[in-house]
Amino acid sequence: MTRRSHPEHAITTTVKVGLHHCDPLAVAWHGRYFEWFEVARSELFASRDLDVPQIRALGFRMYVVDARCRYMAPLLLGEVAKVTAWFTATAPLIKVAYEIHHATTGRWLARATTVLATTAADGTLLPTTPDALLTRLPVRA
Numbered sequence: 365m366t367r368r369s370h371p372e373h374a375i376t377t378t379v380k381v382g383l384h385h386c387d388p389l390a391v392a393w394h395g396r397y398f399e400w401f402e403v404a405r406s407e408l409f410a411s412r413d414l415d416v417p418q419i420r421a422l423g424f425r426m427y428v429v430d431a432r433c434r435y436m437a438p439l440l441l442g443e444v445a446k447v448t449a450w451f452t453a454t455a456p457l458i459k460v461a462y463e464i465h466h467a468t469t470g471r472w473l474a475r476a477t478t479v480l481a482t483t484a485a486d487g488t489l490l491p492t493t494p495d496a497l498l499t500r501l502p503v504r505a
Contacts, residue, residue: 370463373502374450375411377404378467381443390441397433397474401462404449405478408460412500422496425487426480429457433476439466445473454501456492457481 377400385396409415419426439445444467453459457479464474482490482497493501 370448371450371502373408373411374448375404375408376446376448377407379403379445379447381439381441381445383441386441392439392441394433394435397435397464397476398431400445400447400464401431401433401449401476401478404447404462405460408449408451412502414497414500419497420485422494423485424490424494424497425483425485426458427483428478429481430479431476433474435474437466437471437473439464439473444468451502452477454493454498458493458497458501
């Protein structure tokens with residue numbers, strides 16, 4: 365299997381599929397993948413000193429405005445997956461890409477993106493990512 369390389373700032377987390385993640389056939393329910401993307405995205409932002417408390421302290425909030433996922437193979441009860449996340453764009457919106465691979469076989473299971481918009485603390489939508497956030501992000505796109 366050939367994997368594309370990820371940028372240096374990418375982070376990888378590990379997930380073990382529990383019974384509570386599965387449908388009655390012991391296959392990970394498709395909606396759980398978005399929870400795993402959220403865990404990876406949170407770690408990615410934290411690695412840039414942009415965890416929720418830091419973002420709020422800077423006077424901003426972020427909201428997911430678009431989410432897409434392509435599933436390539438199932439993940440089963442008890443299996444372990446690696447979820448990798450990285451930034452692909454930072455302005456005007458922040459775009460994060462994800463890949464999920466089987467931890468043992470390396471099989472590509474899913475790929476996804478989420479797009480986040482920034483607002484002021486009062487909820488006012490900002491037209492582009494503020495400089496206070498951009499200085500902590502690795503990509504200028």
